[in-house]
Amino acid sequence: MTTTATATKQFMTSEQVLNEWQGHRNLTRRVIESFPEKELFEFSVGGMRPFAKLAVELISIGGPALKGIVEGNVEAYSEEAFNPKTKEEILKKWDEETEVINHYFNQISEERFQETFNLFGQYEFPVYQNILYFIDNEVHHRGQGYVYLRALGIEPPFFWERF
């Protein structure tokens, strides 16, 4: 067995990460679409938040967090700026944020990914870890949306279909 040193091996490029993330966002968009209007805002399991609230959380993180990283702004996290009343409003905002995410993500340098940033004035981690957290948090909540859909008797979209 040959074990090579791992410390300097690169795993993937920033373009590949952005592509993965936007693929996840496409799938999450399909999950939002899969909910009937009423259940999107009202249905949940075990006293958790309905999927509309989870979608608002995801919308309030991705774009605003990247903007904060690029502009060095440590303004606190807030969901107050967006109070959608319809599925259409959520989907429209979702698509707008796709462009916001591309815009800011592409301005982050290779060095910056390894630098620590106090995201939202609260989460002090290397930038790459903050970005992985955004993606993981989305996959986590979307998995919960899959359970809501199954509990409603609705077949969720295939997990592996991203584009």
Add this chain to the structure above:
Amino acid sequence: MTTTATATKQFMTSEQVLNEWQGHRNLTRRVIESFPEKELFEFSVGGMRPFAKLAVELISIGGPALKGIVEGNVEAYSEEAFNPKTKEEILKKWDEETEVINHYFNQISEERFQETFNLFGQYEFPVYQNILYFIDNEVHHRGQGYVYLRALGIEPPFFWERF
């Protein structure tokens, strides 16, 4: 606005990916522990698989998939090798797989991450995408486990606590 080219920017090292994954695996282990013995094997929502079955899936992917990648083996995916009857058996196997994952992951070269491999003779993607899929799939199913726990009236572990 300055937009720099993204194609050649590196996002993170392989050591950082392995560390993130093992952090996720620690959290998933805590979720397994949080279930009462009976509910781990029997409880679910919306006709889905109980969390013991989801844990067996995760155990059947990580280590065996990395072994396949390193050894160039395209044997089909199977959950047949592991049929646990207790939580303790699952946790013991989980910990064994921690070492298996470290062992094989560290043998994958930087170039190999970008090469295509027909995982389990079925999933033909670049190796880095296959590995991201293992992690995403774990976060996805663990999110479902969080709903099961909430439906059982059990507080899940904090999502951000990994080590």
